Amino acid sequence: MGHGAAGGYTHRQVLKILSGLLMAMITAVISTSVTTIALPTIMGELGGQEQLAWVASAPLLAMTASTPLWGRLSDIFGRKRMYQTALLLFTASSIAAGLSQNVGQLIAFRALQGMGAGGAMALTQVILGDIVEPRQRGRYSGYLGAAYGLSTVTAPLLGGFLVDAPRLGWRWCFFVTVPLALAALAITQWTLHRPPRETGRARPKIDWAGAVTITGAASTALIVLSLGGKEFPWNSPWTYGLTALTLVLLGAAVAAERRAAAPILPPRLFADRTFVLASAASLMVGVGMFGVMTYLPQYLQVVQGMTPTVSGLLALPMTIGVLLGSTVSGQVAARTGRWKMFPVTGTALLAAGMFLLSRLQVDSGPVAVGIGCGTAGLGLGMTMTMLVLATQNAADRADMAAATSGVTFFRSMGGAVGVAALGAVLTARLTAALTERLRAARLPVPERVGTGLGTPEEIHALPEPLRGLLLASFTEAVQAAFLVGVPIALAGLAAALALKELPLRTSSAPAEDRRPPAAAAPPADAGRAAGAVSHRRT
Template structure:
């Protein structure tokens, strides 16, 4: 092959002057696709391209037209060694952003107890998910406008600033605010990392490095709850956030030293005009107006109170305004045309419902293990391992099996059924449930979710044209995450309402003992109650957890029903797969 290229190069050099006009014609055709042309001319272009690509040495000076063809077959834009060292930093960024979403699960009960703010506990997660969801779709556009390097450094610094503030928080309100800042940074880390990988690695090597990123997500999901439990018991829950600071330095250093991608700036007014400011603002406001009544309903306010009703009405009005704004936007964050595609809308719905169920289980299972089973924070993290391992195993297995079972729907059907069965079985968990039941039920839930998430993303990509794949991939992640935020808020409201109604049935003497141990503010204090009162309280908690799983099960069932209407889709060509929905 190399000898053939060298021979043809020599012939071209010898006849360079004679073929000058012909070469200029071919260069014109390479810049602007020709319409028509004789078969002989088309055949002559093939060896010409084979010779020019290996001989190109000025990769850093790729022009704007060539940048548009990166997804087809990009040339390397930085040195091999620099690319590998940069990838280490990118993998660290992915690890941090993914870890931050799970490490808080086992630490949350202790945080709520320390700040005596159990009613606000869900907002520690919800505030993070809110900013993560609102800004994730924009980071891709911002990186095109302002450059990859600037935006990933902005995301890294923002994430580290949020981590430092959360680690030093003096109250629940301050913690929630800095968690929102963390979410703003994390959304950029997760989005831009995969964009940069597409820039620096050629197509044939890209799946290898993308699979490493997926593995990092899986590892952080397993390590997160366990590490959170270790910090709570051995040091302090504040290290759940402070650990991001030294690790974040690795990402910043690798980006500063090794990320040098070609970038052509536009006029500032043109750049800013491409940002959908109104769409982003209304997404944030709309989501808040949806989350607030779900969180406050039945606890801070009655469901029939004017405040709750007014917030739901405002949310409905804002959704209508948001649809109108996005229909007029030049580059909409959520393009309305995608929702005209029935299959895409169904997949968004499945992702949304899966997120609701998944986050509800992963945030309330540790509380079950700590209150009902008397497990410490570290042990409760270990109890989550079956579900997370099931998720990772199913995600990898579905990717491998898809090459043989060439129908996305099969995996979504099986996954939603398994999730429904798993959450249904979790209703059987009580104070006497053995380790086998705990592991088995959560493993089934994890396997189901693992089959759904990755396959839904690939199916959504297959349902749209190539130019919409990046947008639809980001929206799959958006709907999954926003579903998780609403799921947590919903479960929190249901949990508090059911628990309060259970305690209301106790005699005044029992309530006096409970008040003495401050159970309302500290969940872990349940273990310190007198044995007879503890048995009564634990029984109420058991029934409350069973009620939560009873509510999550039909959500999984609805996801299955939606998936039945998904039409059979074409299989993606490898060059079309965009691994961007984490």
């Protein structure tokens, strides 16, 4: 067996499997944001402009809500089978979305696409945890983190290119990911073997009650966060009703998981200090990550007047930061067995990056933008994969899939929270600042000031002094949004500091400190079992 491999895989075999996992990660991440720039064109062709928020939110809702389910289903039906199911679902729904003839079809297929992407992203980390021992897992997971960051930042650029390219158009935003998904499917089919089925054990029952209540609670919470303030006011019966339903479903989920024989999110995970703190830190990191990716392009396009393509290029320092942070942290963790320094330093850098972005002015140059988003990207790269690695290292082997998908779930939830919370801050501050400036200039204040501003081109075509007042107000609003992200990132730093650094294991056996002191001697075949993949079927 090659260095760093587990479950009967050599280092070369792990690299082959990793190539498929990277393709799946890239295609899943691209699918969530490649249509950002294309949405105006899509809605213009299909109609239904009032449903734009649903088109944008459907994949994120489905991806986040379904993430915990994929981990548990892979425990029951096998990693390889469920991973390929997720890729097939993603491929079929991507093709269907690209062939959509109306907005209703597009929303439905985008939701299915999000479910497939959620399975691909969650099970990528789980499979890597199966085939690579914790000590060496960092070097490989660093590549996954780099692929995540690179795909997230470059996806809007790709979408803009496809929309503008002759003979292609917006439908290729959905078709472009299909070859990568099929390649990932083929590679895992050829390289990821399944151990013989163990005998004498009954297949665990599916926790249907937990599946319905967990998915329902996550979905209703995300609907409030994603559509509140857009499709319905925050102070409205919709907000209060959906929030109440979320709390009811959350209580039902807790009760269902306590009674279930094979729960989707085992309650014992929430007694695990590492899982709780890593999930909390992932939530905060998700807020910062999606906040920067969503509102920095708005600043660049609205205030600086840049095209979507140029604004995407100015975000490249963030991509480089994620690439360096994830790769270097993974290599160092593999060599030293130490990992805590990276989420601690990473969350601190994320806070520093958001503070730097909160200091941007109307006339700030590309250097200031690059330093701010590069610092945030470096922090993200050092944090995301290390939190997953720490969770997998501390969890019992039977809980690894649930723990991994749980941390991924909270990061996605943080993204939804970040976009909604920072967006609410931006809108409120824009309204207040613009109203104040208009009154000071003795100009009429529109009834709905701060909303319906128009495209960046229309804003820059406004006459002075209205144009200058609007740009100054929007800059102040963006500053406020990024500044709110600073204490959120610092809360992630506090969670990272509280983590207990368990040395990375050099085998797939459970962490030593999780065993009772007076544990009986292991059976004679424990050595063989320690190198096996954690569940019945890969």
